[in-house]
Amino acid sequence: xxxxxxxxxYRHAHxxxxxxxxxxxxxxxxxxxxxxxxxxxxxxxxxxxxxxxVAAAAVAARIPAGFLLRRLLIEIPFVAFALLMPxxxxxxxxxxxxxxxxxxxxxxxxxxxxKGTLGVAASVLLASTTELRSLLLGLQRLRMPxxxxxxxxxxxxxxxxxxxxxxxxxxxxxxxxxxxxxxRHWGVLARSAGALFIRSYExxxxxxxxxxxxxxxxxxxVLDDAAASRTQWAYAAALPLAALAVLLAxxxxxxxxxxxxxx
Amino acid sequence: xxxxxxxxxxPVSAATAVVAAGAVAVSLRGARRExxxxxxxxxxxxxxxxxxxxxxxxxxxxxTSGHLLGGALAxxxxxxxxxxxxxxxxxxxxxxLFADGGLSxxxxxxxxxxxxxxxxxxAVFRGLVRLLPRGRASLTAASFAAALVxxxxxxxxxxxIYAVGGTTDVPVGKVFTAMVGVHVLIGLGEAAITALxxxxxxxxxxxxxxxxxxxFRPLELRTAPPTEPAGPAxxxxxxxxxxxxxxxxVPDAAAGPAGSGAPAVPGSPAxxxxxxxxxxxxxxxxVPDGREExxxxxxxxxxxxxxxxxxxxxxxxEPAGADAPEAPDNAGPAATPRSARRLWLVGLGVALVxxxxxxxxxxxxxxxxxxxxxxxxxxxxxxxxxxxxxxLADYQVKDVADERISGGLAGVIGVGATLAVGTAVFVVxxxxxxxxxxxxxxxx
Numbered sequence: 001x002x003x004x005x006x007x008x009x010y011r012h013a014h015x016x017x018x019x020x021x022x023x024x025x026x027x028x029x030x031x032x033x034x035x036x037x038x039x040x041x042x043x044x045x046x047x048x049x050x051x052x053x054v055a056a057a058a059v060a061a062r063i064p065a066g067f068l069l070r071r072l073l074i075e076i077p078f079v080a081f082a083l084l085m086p087x088x089x090x091x092x093x094x095x096x097x098x099x100x101x102x103x104x105x106x107x108x109x110x111x112x113x114x115k116g117t118l119g120v121a122a123s124v125l126l127a128s129t130t131e132l133r134s135l136l137l138g139l140q141r142l143r144m145p146x147x148x149x150x151x152x153x154x155x156x157x158x159x160x161x162x163x164x165x166x167x168x169x170x171x172x173x174x175x176x177x178x179x180x181x182x183x184r185h186w187g188v189l190a191r192s193a194g195a196l197f198i199r200s201y202e203x204x205x206x207x208x209x210x211x212x213x214x215x216x217x218x219x220x221x222v223l224d225d226a227a228a229s230r231t232q233w234a235y236a237a238a239l240p241l242a243a244l245a246v247l248l249a250x251x252x253x254x255x256x257x258x259x260x261x262x263x
Numbered sequence: 264x265x266x267x268x269x270x271x272x273x274p275v276s277a278a279t280a281v282v283a284a285g286a287v288a289v290s291l292r293g294a295r296r297e298x299x300x301x302x303x304x305x306x307x308x309x310x311x312x313x314x315x316x317x318x319x320x321x322x323x324x325x326x327t328s329g330h331l332l333g334g335a336l337a338x339x340x341x342x343x344x345x346x347x348x349x350x351x352x353x354x355x356x357x358x359x360l361f362a363d364g365g366l367s368x369x370x371x372x373x374x375x376x377x378x379x380x381x382x383x384x385x386a387v388f389r390g391l392v393r394l395l396p397r398g399r400a401s402l403t404a405a406s407f408a409a410a411l412v413x414x415x416x417x418x419x420x421x422x423x424i425y426a427v428g429g430t431t432d433v434p435v436g437k438v439f440t441a442m443v444g445v446h447v448l449i450g451l452g453e454a455a456i457t458a459l460x461x462x463x464x465x466x467x468x469x470x471x472x473x474x475x476x477x478x479f480r481p482l483e484l485r486t487a488p489p490t491e492p493a494g495p496a497x498x499x500x501x502x503x504x505x506x507x508x509x510x511x512x513v514p515d516a517a518a519g520p521a522g523s524g525a526p527a528v529p530g531s532p533a534x535x536x537x538x539x540x541x542x543x544x545x546x547x548x549x550v551p552d553g554r555e556e557x558x559x560x561x562x563x564x565x566x567x568x569x570x571x572x573x574x575x576x577x578x579x580x581e582p583a584g585a586d587a588p589e590a591p592d593n594a595g596p597a598a599t600p601r602s603a604r605r606l607w608l609v610g611l612g613v614a615l616v617x618x619x620x621x622x623x624x625x626x627x628x629x630x631x632x633x634x635x636x637x638x639x640x641x642x643x644x645x646x647x648x649x650x651x652x653x654x655l656a657d658y659q660v661k662d663v664a665d666e667r668i669s670g671g672l673a674g675v676i677g678v679g680a681t682l683a684v685g686t687a688v689f690v691v692x693x694x695x696x697x698x699x700x701x702x703x704x705x706x707x
Contacts, residue, residue: 009360026359033366038273041430074362078267089432108431115269116365123362135359147291147303152352154307155314162311166319180322183455190456193316193331194463197309197340201471204308208301218300 011128016235017061018129021228022138024236029126031240035247036118041111043250047118053242054121061129071124078116082109132156140222150220154207162200169196265357266372266421268365275428280370286378287351293344302345309341310349314356321456329452334380334417335388335410336457340464342473343385350377371424379420384413388474396605397478399469403462410457414450418442614678 017025032053039046058068089105130138136156140149169192173179180189208216228236271279294302313333320328333353337346351373357363364372388409395401422439429438465472469479 030366033268034273037268037276037365037367071362075267078270085431085433088437090434091432104432108433111430112267112269116267119268119365119367120362123359123366127360127362132360145288145291147295148287148348148352150303151306151310151348152356154304155310155352155356158308158311159314162308162315163318166315180320182322186321186455187459189319189321190459191463193319193456193460194467196316197312197460197464198468198471200308200312200315201305201468204305205301207308208304211304212300216300218303 009127010131011063011067013062013129015060015062015129017057017125020236021141021232022130022134023141024138024228024233025126025130026135026138026142028236028240029122032122032243033119035240035243036115036122039115039247039250040254041107041114042254044110046246046250047114049246050118050243051121053239053246054118054125057125057239058121061125063125063128067128068121068124071128072117072120075116075120078112082112082116085109085112146219154204158200158203158207161203162196165199166192166196265354265364266368266375268367270365270430271368271371271424272428272430273367275424276367276370278370278428279374279424283351283370283373283378286347286374290344290347290351293342294348297342297344306341306345306348306352309337309345310352313337313349314353317353321452323452329449331456331460332376332380332414332449332453334376335384335406335413335453336460338381338385338413339388339406339409339457339461339474340472343381345473346381346385347377350381371421375417375421375424380413380417383416384409385474387412392475392478396609398606399462399465400606402465402472402475402478403458406461407454407458409454411450411454414453415443415446418446611678611682614682 036047036050039050055065058065085108086101086105089102089108091102091104093100094103094106095101127135133153133156136149136153139152140146173188173192178185178188180186294306298305313336316331316336317333318330320330322328334346334350337349340346341349354364354372354377355369358366358369358372388405391405391408392401395405419439419442422435422442425438426435429435461472465475469475472479
């Protein structure tokens with residue numbers, strides 16, 4: 001626990017985006033993602049505009065492009081899936097570079113890739129401009145049940161502790177000559193997992209006792225309940241409103257509701 | 264398996280979000296009823312555990328490795344309500360913080376991986392625990408089956424969601440085959456790890472396994488007559504009513520030096536942790552297993568009291584009321600036969616029924632490999648098996664006319680022979696392992 005209190009996902013800076021109240025940012029990102037998902041996939045230009053919007057937000061938040069792109073790597077498994085799609089989807093075939101690809105498959109791959117990437121980029125922006133604790137406060141302000149917020153905050157707070165415990169167990173195993181190499185060692189690893197569960201559970205019991213002895217009765221007091229001003233809401237709404245404008249334009253151009261067009 | 268944005272269309276995403284919200288609301292109620300004000304810290308820590316254990320890599324072979332998904336494990340260890348909450352919170356945090364799984368697909372992810380996995384695993388586990396004989400082996404088997412079923416069930420649920428609101432045109436049949444096929448494989452790994460983990464927890468703290476609460480009697484706090492001649496000895500039984508309000512004497516302080524196997528100093532207060540004695544099945548493979556569990560217990564960091572705890576834990580193998588902690592050796596053989604015999608009899612019955620009865624209905628055509636070999640002419644050069652002339656060749660009994668009865672009879676005889684050989688090997692192995700184990704058990 002000597003490693004400072006900011007999570008490594010958070011990137012400290014003093015930008016207008018960082019200073020926005022967390023619940024405004026969460027609402028904005030959620031609205032933006034929903035807008036992107038509702039966009040018909042045939043409107044390719046709309047996704048380009050969305051990408052520009054995300055890039056503009058990243059610039060406003062002073063997030064370097066390299067940081068954002070590195071965090072996008074989380075998407076790789078689904079990129080692999082999307083790349084497979086042109087080969088397995090039946091339908092009309094087109095020939096690109098000597099490969100026979102199915103047209104609906106290409107559209108499907110484009111759809112998943114574009115929307116998935118934009119969603120990940122928006123989430124990354126949120127996580128890197130908002131501290132963990134304020135993120136939870138924001139969720140609470142957005143009327144997420146308090147018990148769920150508490151569970152989430154305990155998970156965040158003790159996640160590193162439990163992970164460290166697991167790391168110490170691994171070091172203890174390895175210093176006794178056990179390096180897991182195959183299925184034969186699953187028993188050892190599973191026993192570590194069992195011990196880790198018992199330690200976590202008992203830590204939970206101790207934490208609860210410590211809290212009860214300090215007056216905990218099932219709810220946490222809200223300490224800094226800073227409401228957002230109208231200007232802040234307006235500032236946060238800039239991103240989803242711009243996206244909404246793009247969405248409406250896309251609807252007008254392609255015609256009809258997004259899901260009626262099969263997207 | 265985290266579904267990204269754009270994979271499921273907007274209306275279905277919204278519908279699954281409503282389903283997920285409902286399930287989470289029900290779970291919140293259930294968890295609060297079960298855990299009262301302990302709900303937040305306990306569920307939070309278990310969520311942290313699930314999050315951590317998903318990072319524990321289980322090497323498979325040649326550099327590949329898998330990890331636990333944790334749905335079945337959470338359902339078995341903390342129950343369906345808390346389990347759903349924990350997995351949902353983990354998914355929420357993964358979505359918001361790590362961008363793993365799209366925000367708009369959060370409902371899909373929670374209903375699929377959180378709710379379906381947990382509920383299916385819990386239902387299967389409870390059903391099996393009720394059917395199987397009581398004991399740790401049954402717990403392990405039940406958790407294996409629960410985890411094995413839960414993962415393909417989630418895959419099937421995903422396919423269902425995809426069939427309603429998928430944005431791509433991959434045929435549903437193909438998606439189903441691919442998803443369920445892959446996830447049966449994943450489920451096998453998940454099942455093995457979950458079963459081993461549950462078994463490890465059952466060895467040390469059986470009272471913590473929520474889904475098997477009625478299998479094990481709760482541990483209770485009780486003050487025993489002094490066991491050490493020179494000093495007040497508190498013997499501690501965990502209470503079923505307030506297991507969490509343990510006195511400061513509780514040996515779970517992780518600060519204690521782990522692995523101290525030194526004998527208890529006479530005169531020091533010895534805290535011993537004891538189980539109820541009436542769980543004879545728990546330790547069937549007698550001595551070696553008992554030693555191993557004792558090792559676990561010691562590594563839990565119980566300090567100098569660990570030795571007393573060990574000996575008492577061993578005494579726990581004896582029938583209820585045995586208060587003498589100084590007899591660790593005579594315990595195993597005294598308690599095991601009954602349960603082992605029952606398990607043995609059940610297994611034998613199942614094997615005989617399968618061999619004798621089910622083979623009556625079995626296909627008489629050769630097995631797949633033989634058939635392929637025959638069709639392709641691979642086996643034209645195969646020599647007749649050396650045992651061709653034996654009385655049981657080709658799974659038929661010589662001189663019995665009816666082919667099906669003959670096959671069944673051969674199966675029964677085969678089971679008998681296999682059983683005899685297996686038992687002989689087991690007895691020899693156990694004798695050899697028990698011989699070196701006895702002196703070290705005395706020295707513990």
